[in-house]
Amino acid sequence: MSNLEQIQTDFQAFLIDETKGAAFKSRIIDDAKVGAAKRLGIYYDAYRFRIIEALATVYPKLHVVLGNDLFDKTARSYIDQNPSTYRNMRWMGGNMQAHLQQTLPQYPIAAEMAAFEWGLSLAFDAEDASILTLTDLAEVPLETWADLKFVFHPSLHLLPLQWNAVQIWNALDKEETPPAIAKTNEPCLIWRIGIDLHSGLNSHFRSLEAAEFSAIQLAISGASFGVLCEQLQDNLSEEQATIQAAQYVSTWLNDGLITRI
Amino acid sequence: MTQTNNSQSLTSQPKLANLGFGLGLRTEHYQEILNNKPAIDWLELLSENYMVAGGKPLHFLDKICENYPVVMHGVSLSIGSTSTIDKDYLRDLRHLADRVQPAWISDHLCWTGVHGQNMHDLLPLPYTEETAKHVAERIGIVQDYLGRKILLENVSSYASYVDSTMTEWEFISLICEQADCLLLLDVNNIYVSSYNHQFDAKAFIDGVPQNRVQQIHLAGHHNHGDYIIDTHDTPVIDPVWDLYEYAISRLGQVSTMIERDANIPPLAELVQELDIARKIAEKVQAYNPSAVRLPRHIK
Structure with missing residues (x-):
């Protein structure tokens, strides 16, 4: 594995699971002003915020039904279990119905709302x-x-x-x-x-x-x-x-x- | 698949036509652009948003392309990745280019993921000779496939690698030399990165190969005190306008546009903001006529 490939593999592993980031932090220049941990944290947070926002765009009423906190928690666990393989974040939400059936089985309306909104988004384009x-x-x-x-x-x-x-x-x-x-x-x-x-x-x-x-x-x-x-x-x-x-x-x-x- | 009609020879003069002053095409503005034909010289579309089967996006895009010159701007080429180049992506990119006939195609000098995954972020590269060589080789593959030179944009970054052995502008220069590609200079990104990494933004502008700068991006950001996050959800700030003035006084007039990706205001506000760029260009032309070439439309 080349040096560049190692850096990219470790950086991505950190973004997906920060517990794997301890070693990677040593590849980032540390400084008194911001610090390597905070600098990497910007990328870690941005990865999630960006996809949560994309999921909220595809699932606006699911967001309302779940409320901010539960939607955020659901989106984060979804991201952890479904790393994107898509060129556009718009396609990331395809497993949400199944995810909600697993994570909120006591609240079946959520999975059905997800199925409905995913259907709307598929019909759109x-x-x-x-x-x-x-x-x-x-x-x-x-x-x-x-x-x-x-x-x-x-x-x-x-x-x-x-x-x-x-x-x-x-x-x-x-x-x-x-x-x-x-x-x-x-x-x-x-x-x-x-x-x-x-x-x-x-x-x-x-x-x-x-x-x-x-x-x-x-x-x-x-x-x-x-x-x-x-x-x-x-x-x-x-x-x-x-x-x-x-x-x-x-x-x-x-x-x-x-x-x- | 057929080659695009406007593909230019890879050995031709570096720069393409100057399109003037443009905006990023956003869904919120489709109808107004078609109804009112506002005074925008050209539009930049986000390639991935139109790599879809049908429906509204392509319907509106086709109509807009009848009225405005367009350029294509992507976020998922991942030119710096060590994973294999995504041939399906390139095929769809070329297919879209065949449809919209863009003046040019751009993406970012970064990587977005490895091992088949996409982090949906413009992740920084270590500035080394090894990386430059790797990226330049991949640019060559992409340019050969598309039959045209591509533009690569400097990204905003928040972290630097201990592995880096040169400045970002030296890295960019090395890649341009090796790959014979063009540059999309994001003046806001230069400002953001210079703040985050404590370098001289003007040195960056002075350091890149100026004859390869084909397009300029301007945008807003959020200052958190110790660092700046590039957000594209606010107007361009004065220090970035000052840096833009410095850039075009050095580069000559370059196709310039404002990128707004969130908190999208009414189109009129962005058209008005674009007038600031026009006025700066006029001002630069007044004190340094040789630096400015008048825009000419390609349509």
Whole structure:
């Protein structure tokens, strides 16, 4: 190992865990004015502050829900367990849901809030894609509908949520008093409105019933319209199932979720 | 992947066009820049923020590039690292350059991590001949890959290595000579480091290869008494403006911009702050006309 490689390895080890810094301190010029320990401490603190700030940007409502102290403690333990391998700090928060499930199991709303906000951030700069419209679909002959398969927008994320994280997020976003934590078992869709449909390019979300959630999961997995109808027949007549499936597809088109067939 | 159209020969004259007075592009200002077309000569974008698949960042960037010359400024090249150069990063950097056609591409003279990890900080290098050689070789690889000279920026630092055998400006000069690269001189960083390490900031400016300085950064910082932390969240202070005046009286007029990364004010405030740089340049031109070349737009 070259001298430079040793310095960098030891410096990084110190930043990740300062208890390993005692030996490295001897590589830094000491002085009466500031001192080597304080000089290294600037880097040690900056490493954490910078990433905590990046995590707070991705998880603004989780920050509110946890409060400053618990968010800070959570972020620090997260950083310790998840050293960044990313070129941009924006990607660092991807394991937060799992981290919160481990560190705050008694507070499951936190992990779900993290999952929701991570979904919003992924939708924000996911790949662009043009949107299919009802007019496009009207050109498809009725007899071929059973074989129709749908390609969904790259920004679409499905979240099987158990708690009312979305309602709490919404209230906090509108600066209203959030509802009490409650179990709702309402799954959620997150996606970005495409440029072709509106000019907004903002992330959107909506809660949906379990039946629609199963249907869209099935459609995303590549199932045809005919298979969707068959699955819905578990609870509906054949005619009702076809009408329901058509309504779902119409809703997905209006939401700007389908990019092509 | 195709080469960029505006890549210049690596053996051409050191300096590129002078773009005038610019600002760092920040998301808070996208809409105002597009709606009002403020009097900014050029914009510097943070490369990593646009290495994404789609959505708002690239949508706005494309529109802004139609109206303003841009340069690319990165933070994760890690040119001084002893780990292997991240080829995926270089590929994405070149891909972004193909898209925005920047006047130039810059990053920092530092390292950001080893062993596949990123500390997301501009960590200092020991100023030795071994390090200079190592960095210069890597700059060569990057410049060959990108098909253009890159600019490297002096960073603010808070610690010095006992291993260092030369000054920072001697180190920079050695690298420039060996790598034939350009410099992004951050005047605020010179001020911060000179305060933290007790050296003469003017000696730094006098010591770097002046014909390679392509761009100047200006920014604010926080003074903690014994040391200064570079924060980019406040206006440029007077001593840094004085140092800027000294720099351009020595270097001639260089593309200059203000970097604000936090506590982002309304765009008008930054445009007004940029006028201070313009006035200083006019003042220097008045007393030392030979030092100043008038800006010319490349678009």
